[in-house]
Amino acid sequence: MKSKGAMTYELHPQARDGFKAQRHSEEYDRNIIRLKDRFRNGIVELKAVEPSEGMRAVFSNAVKDARVSLSEGTFDRTGVQNDWADLIVIATQGAKRVGWVTKLWDIPAQYDPLRLHQTEQWRGLYASPLYEQYFQPSEERVFSHDVPSTSQAVTGRVLSWSAIVPLEEQEKVKVKENVLEIMNEGEGLEWIDQEKGLLKFPHDTLVVVIRRKIVVSRTATDASDFKLLAGTTMSNDDTEILLVSLISLLEPHNIPAQSELLDALVDCDGDVEAAAQRLRQSSTRSTAVKKRKRAATDLKDWLTISSAKTSDKRAKTITSTSSIASESPNLTSSSKPHSLGPSLKPQSAGSSSRPRSTGSLSHVKPVDLMSVLRAPAPDQPTVVRNPPLTLSNPAMVAQHTPCTLHYSILPPELACELYYTMLDAAQGWSRNKWWLFDRIVVSPHLTSFFARVDGFELEGEPEEAWKEAAQLWYNGRKSDPPHPFPEEMEAAFPLEWGGSSGTDGMTWRANVAAANCYQGTKEGVGFHSDQLTNLGPYPTIASLSLGTTRIFRLREVVPSIEADKRHARTYNVPLPHNSLIIMHASTQERFKHCIPQLPAIDVFHPPFPRRRIPGMSLEKSQLTSSPASPASVSVVPSTPSNVKPHSRKKLILDSPAENTPSSNCRINITFRFYRPDFAATKIPRCKCGVPCILRPDMKHRVDRREDDIKGTQIGEDIRNENLKGKGKEGGTEERGVPSSKNRNNRKDHEDREEYHIKYWWTCYAGVQNDGKGCGMWKVMDVKAEGRGPFISDLEGLHVLKLEPIYGLIFEDIKILERMQKSFL
Ligand SMILES: O=C(O)CCC(=O)C(=O)O
Ligand SMILES: [Fe+2]
Structure with a gap:
């Protein structure tokens, strides 16, 4: 939809009648109604121009709207007459x-x-x-x-x-x-x-x-002397000018919807001052203003804002638009967007009655450009969508999510050392298969798995069994055998938390770690929640970030029964070098997380240079920061074990001035605890003979109170859904993990923690077998399977003493922080 070439300022033909009308006449009223229809309906006419025949065919098939026409053409050959487009x-x-x-x-x-x-x-x-x-x-x-x-x-x-x-x-x-x-x-x-x-x-x-512009200079307050700066003088009868002048008399932050402006003008016989006076008293403004102030997050929002900008500049010069899609007030319609076609027609020309000013905007909805390109959608109840929120400090993270954020968690030299070590090791890592929206995808980042040297001796489990579990760590996909923790990693997580007395044997310890390397802006990982197979319900996962800052994005999975009441909010947590985000109990059950691709990232300058490795030349110890560009790698120790051992207390670091490569890489290490009650030998196998995976039923987690009423039906829903999608095995309707009651001092994100969550074991053989699994699934029966207890069994996350349970709890964090201070 475009116009080109020499132009004089003229209005759209369909609106022109309205503008030519005389005030105080019936015809004027009729025309202003017509004009209102024009605005109200958003797009009056849309001319699409496309050079490719194939594309035109697709377009014609997809778009059935009387207002839309399509022709062959190019950017410089549109065939659209001059002065046509707004x-x-x-x-x-x-x-x-x-x-x-x-x-x-x-x-x-x-x-x-x-x-x-x-x-x-x-x-x-x-x-x-x-x-x-x-x-x-x-x-x-x-x-x-x-x-x-x-x-x-x-x-x-x-x-x-x-x-x-x-x-x-x-x-x-x-x-x-x-x-x-x-x-x-x-x-x-x-x-x-x-x-x-x-x-x-x-x-x-x-x-x-x-957008087409009208630039007017306001030289008098009575709206009688407006000149287009572009040169053409317009009569003050022109309704568009009346609108602009009316806007200019209102407070910039209090401009109502265009339909309301027109209503006021009609009701005041085109008297701009009176209309302004009337609108100032209107109690409905705030609604409209709020709407307009919303950040533009998508195409629709984008095309429907501009009035705020317009009014901001009104003091001497008002930049407005005559565009049919220029601002939300223009784009109001009846509550049924699919009735757009018929309502395009002006209201009955014989009607002499003025449109009734409703004084309320509750009946109108914005119409966007895209709506004419889409099939009509049924009316949706309005649920507030909160824009993404950046959680820029630990307090905000703790307030909105079940996570905690800790800056400068390691001594700076150690953080740097570990970064270099992992960058080098990443040369040998691979791209893994990932669980994304119920589909397996190749993750655009490098990844590897580590196990603590003594980590496989848990509960007398055979080492081989643990190794197999470790190899299946990502979504049941067999990967390389795990690497032992390199020394710097051991140094980074030397302690065990939770029941540190150890007498009860319920100590959370970082016995495995998954490491990720993201290079540049385009690498990341899609939304997922971490698999619980060996971690069990309510796991604690401590995630260390090294190198360039990336955004850690969290988004709640809203339970189905609440989907029509609220939308999930997206939280963005910037994770700088040497920060630790701990995903506490319930994060995996309630949220998905991802590392999104970004348009730009900051280059990271390590605060310390590479350590001179004794026996190696400086050149050899200057390793590249870019694992994906081996050409510039001077020396590549392919596994972490190649890195020469050193004492963390005796780091030999060069002076910061020399030898510090900049980097666009982020290393992430997620420390996890493989629980003995979820040891490899205790994981059920499906008919394919491979270990199942454990997943929480995020969508159907049920509020305890609602469950009391509807539990049976929801249980049925889950069962039906699973039988439909996954096979015939079925399962008992046992409760999964009961959550704690009566939590005190709850924070924002805990408001909805009174949930029952079911976990189920499902066949995952398909991942290794071209999608062909046996479809088996069964609900985890905590008691019968001899598992637990889990952190959810506590009376709340804010316990003041250490509980004998696997997981970092908030008190532990204080210990962790104290530990960091006395580290070196
Ligand atoms: O890189 C990160 O911070 C997240 C990694 C992650 O989600 C995972 O390893 O499961
Ligand atoms: Fe994850």
């Missing part, structure tokens, strides 16, 4: 530069070294003086999304790239092979359904929005 939306879609897709981009580069196929020349069209005169500066945003594709579709896409299309047939065959090779390597490739060959093809869509 808003231009440009969308260009490109494969995202991540993992395997990055490599796809190298293919056309071979044939088009100047990368003309990636030209941004279209921007020139919109940077012309004419556009600048009549349109506001463009706003841009990138939307990332995954296009479900097959390898065939991906190949087809690459073959359609303009640098590839002109190639000879035999070259195209090579391109095809190249694409398939890249996909076979599968770096960072995520499957939707591997069996069906359906994968995620990550794309970034650049959306550019250019």
Whole structure:
């Protein structure tokens, strides 16, 4: 939808009638109603322009809306008449530069070294003086999304790239092979359904929005003398100008919806002052203002804000827009968005009665640009969505999540040492399979598993059994045997917490650790909760961050029965070098966590240089900070055990001034406790003969009080769902783990901790067997299986004495902190 070329300022034809109308006449009223309809309905007409026939076919199939027309054209050949558009939306879609897709981009580069196929020349069209005169500066945003594709579709896409299309047939065959090779390597490739060959093809869509502007200079307070700065004088009868002048008389933070402005104008016979007076007294403003002040988080929000900006600048010059989609007040409609088509028609021309001013906005909903491109959606009850919240300090983390955050947890030299050691070790790590939204995907990061040297002697369990468990640590996927803790890791977690007297044998100890290495902005890990197979319910996981700061994102899984009452909130916790976030009991049951990809990250400058390893030249001890670029690696001890032992009290570090490589890598080590009552030999096996995995039923955790009423039905739901999805084994409706009652001093995040959570054992053979498992699942029967107790059995997380239970509790944290202080 665009307009181009020489322009005079004119309004949209469909609105023009309204603007030509005379005040104080019936016709004026009719026209203003018409104008209201125009605003109310958001988009009056949308002209889509697309060069590719295939794309046009997809569009025509998907979009059935009388207001939308589609024609062949390009950026500079739209076929749309001058002065037509109020808003231009440009969308260009490109494969995202991540993992395997990055490599796809190298293919056309071979044939088009100047990368003309990636030209941004279209921007020139919109940077012309004419556009600048009549349109506001463009706003841009990138939307990332995954296009479900097959390898065939991906190949087809690459073959359609303009640098590839002109190639000879035999070259195209090579391109095809190249694409398939890249996909076979599968770096960072995520499957939707591997069996069906359906994968995620990550794309970034650049959306550019250019809004038409009206710039008026207010030279008098009676709204009679407005001039378009762009040159054209407009009559003060023009309703749009009346609107602008009305806005200019209101407090910037108190501008109501456009429909309300129009109502006021109609009711006051176009008298701007009177309308302003009336609106000032209106009690409904705050609602509208609140709406407008919401941060724009998606395309809809983005396209529907601007009024606040407009009014802020009103003192002498008001920059407004005449855009049909320029601000939320413009975009009001009746509560049924799907009735947009018919309601486009002006109200009955014969109607002489004025529209009734409702004085309330409760009946209107914003209409967004995308709504015309989507099928009508049924009315949804409104549930407040809280925007993501950054938890920027330990107090906030503790307030909103079941986690605690601890800065500068290790002595700084040790933190640095451990960082270097793990960076080196990461050379030999691999990309793991990951559980993401019930699907196995390849995680875009390197990972490895460590076990404490004495960690496998727990409870007299055979070492081999533990080793097998350790090898299955990620989602039942067999990985390499675990590495022993390197010395620095031992040094980092020398103590055992929880029941430290040890007499009861219920001591939490970091006997295993999963380590992750994320290089650059594009590496991360998707939302998941950690598997509980050997950790048991309510585990404590202590997660150490080294190197560049990354965001640790937490999001609650809202139980199904509450889904219509509240939305989960996303929490972002920046984790700097040498910080420890402890995921306490219930984090894995209630939240999922991830390390998101980021547009940019800070480069990390280690505060200490590499230690000179005795017997090694300086050059050899200068190891690269980038495990994925082996070319620049001088020496690569492939396993942590290659690192020469040293005493943590006698670190030989060079002076900070020399020899400190900067890095874009983050190392993460999650210290975990494999419980004896969840030892490898005690894990049930499914019919495939492999150990099951243990998962909490996050979605159906049931509030104790509600469960008293509805427990049976919910139990049924779970059973049905599982029988449907997973096979026939079924299970008893035993309670999983009862939670504690009557907690005192609860914090925010504990408000909903009165839950029963069921855990079930499920077959996971499919992960190792092309998705073919036996489908077995059964609810864990804590008593019958001889497991527990768990931290949930305590009377609360804020116990003041150490409890004989596996898990760090809050009192332990104080011990931990004291320990850090006396460390070296
Ligand atoms: O890197 C992190 O902080 C999170 C790692 C993680 O979630 C995991 O290893 O399970
Ligand atoms: Fe995790």
